[in-house]
Amino acid sequence: MISTDALHDPARTRVAVIGAGHLGEAVLGGLLRAGLPAQDVAVSALPGERAQALADRYGVRAGTDNAAAADGADIALVAVPPSVVPAAAAEIGPALPEGAVAVSLAAAVPLARFEEALGPGRPAARAMTNTAAAVGRAMTALVGGIHLDGAARARVGGLFSRIGSIAWVGEEAMDAVTAVAGSGPGFLYHLAAAMADAAVDQGLPPGEARAAVAQTLYGAASLLREADRGPAELAAEVATPGGTTREALDRLDARGVPEAVAEAVAAAAERSRRLAEGAGHI
The missing domain is CATH 1.10.3730.10 (ProC C-terminal domain-like)
Incomplete structure (x- = not known):
């Protein structure tokens, strides 16, 4: 688990990256480049060799267990393939602290389906970003879920602002955003x-x-x-x-x-x- 010092410091944000493939790694690298401390980041990836490579490359805690990565996080970024999103969400939902936000980075998965898999009352959002996050130049569109209050929305927006520009949109716009900003x-x-x-x-x-x-x-x-x-x-x-x-x-x-x-x-x-x-x- 990430240090208890970070747990009680409201100025710090602990982040979990669930499924660090190409996009997840780009976001991870961009956040670290923008000053997010490696000690405040946990990553899950498969296979184990991939997780170890990420730990060696970035100095973050990395493993193959999604729930373990989410444990103690303020924001969990779910960057697995769309078909795996519900299963990953079901794994991390119970592990996240109360008030933590889960954000799906997957294309096409409706926010309602993501929220359902996370469990009742979990603050959630969707994000469509791109690999330019690695150099702090991403364009990220965000959609807030029904349980995402103003403070959580600001926390999510602030995190993605570290890796580029953001825009909050309605979910009906996400297919167009996916085609332009994602692809x-x-x-x-x-x-x-x-x-x-x-x-x-x-x-x-x-x-x-x-x-x-x-x-x-x-x-x-x-x-x-x-x-x-x-x-x-x-x-x-x-x-x-x-x-x-x-x-x-x-x-x-x-x-x-x-x-x-x-x-x-x-x-x-x-x-x-x-x-x-x-x-x-x-």
């Missing part, structure tokens, strides 16, 4: 890989191509976040008539890239809805 990084990485490969084809060495693409996308994303203009306006500023960017964008439009992106987002959202329908009956 969106995959879109960008897919684009980045294609850009880097194309740059190599044009004569740039692979290492330099990757570095150029990464910095270009990072800079563009930073400007998009900070500018008072929308993405269409920013694109127009770069795509001067008769120039190289206009030529490139015309080729993308001719290939139906905007329509393909729209289809991709719609497909991801629809997949999230279908998974939610199934998860409601797990």
Whole structure:
């Protein structure tokens, strides 16, 4: 169990990460990077070798027992696959202290199903975040459960604010959020890989191509976040008539890239809805 000093210090938040796969580890790493003490974090993961690797890498307490990781936590982040969420919730619910909040990071599992599995009266929330949490740049959408009071809501929001930006939304918006904020990084990485490969084809060495693409996308994303203009306006500023960017964008439009992106987002959202329908009956 995490130290009793932490137990009585309201300024500290003890966190359990239940099921530290790719997303769980990204959140774990981001929270530690943001200053959460390793001594206040417990992790569960399978197999045992994975748990040991996380303990060695981050200096946190790690094991294979979900209930043991949740014991003494103020916030338990459930980052297991959607099909495993109800079982994991049932394991940690009785182990969490009174007033502790359980947060599901899984796509598609309805909050009501999560709350049911945790047990009566447990404060709970859903979070849709992404692996940019590892560098403190995640976009996290949050949904509060029926037992989540103002203080608990602030505690959950404060935790996720350490790893990026947050927005509280209605659960009806989570399929769209999943498609954009959850799956969106995959879109960008897919684009980045294609850009880097194309740059190599044009004569740039692979290492330099990757570095150029990464910095270009990072800079563009930073400007998009900070500018008072929308993405269409920013694109127009770069795509001067008769120039190289206009030529490139015309080729993308001719290939139906905007329509393909729209289809991709719609497909991801629809997949999230279908998974939610199934998860409601797990």
